Amino acid sequence: MILSGGGREITIPGKNVKVNASFPIERKDLSGQSSDSSFANAGAKPQKVNVSCQIPIAESANLAALIEFARACDSNDDPIVYDVSDPLCNSMSIRKVIFSGEFRASESDALRVYEVAFELQEYRSVAQRREERANANAAAAAPAVDGEKQVGSTNPAKINQIIKETAQG
Known part of the structure; x- marks a missing residue:
């Protein structure tokens, strides 16, 4: 996975990079107390992309660079919008993302790596x-x-x- 924006670019570092994407399908039940199957569409919500990887402790500068990307904001203190290049994201028509949710990094007990996980949220979706x-x-x-x-x-x-x-x- 490659993220680019704000005049810079990063390839998600480390080993065992895993990308998972999801999106909610929200429907509101309009049947009341009847057996009717009526529903209302609640709108298309942004898709989420969860990324996990392992960064060797000896390469902690890569973790620091990734954290800097996650925290980066523009001159209006808004999060940087990144273009994303990844086969799964391309399949789901996710073109632009922002870091959203929790960014986690912990030292592995068994291996000499940092277990890193973070979430990206789709920005200006096709539906929007x-x-x-x-x-x-x-x-x-x-x-x-x-x-x-x-x-x-x-x-x-x-x-x-x-x-x-x-x-x-």
Whole structure:
């Protein structure tokens, strides 16, 4: 697995690198007290990627570099978004990830290695981008009411930019 972003790149170090991916399928039961099988889709949630590896204790600099990648933030103190290159992630259409959840490292009792495990979360999933396009298309198709500006986005940064532009204009 290779992560690249923020002007740098890292190949997950160590031995026995294992990658597991998962995603929830959330449905809400609408049947109430009946035997009806109605449900509502609760939306597509981001996929998760769990990575584990063993880093030899003699190569502790590799562990330090990986920890630095996990903690890295941009100038707005947001986590760095990494492009991911991995066969399983490619199969699941996971292209961008952020470090999320717990990062664990412990010294093995039997071997001279650090047992490392961490979680990555999908960033801007295919479902999210599809939903943003649908919202933009719906906003563009809706007639503007006098004095209102169509935003066409659910992205907070874009909404704030439009608000600033409107306030200046």
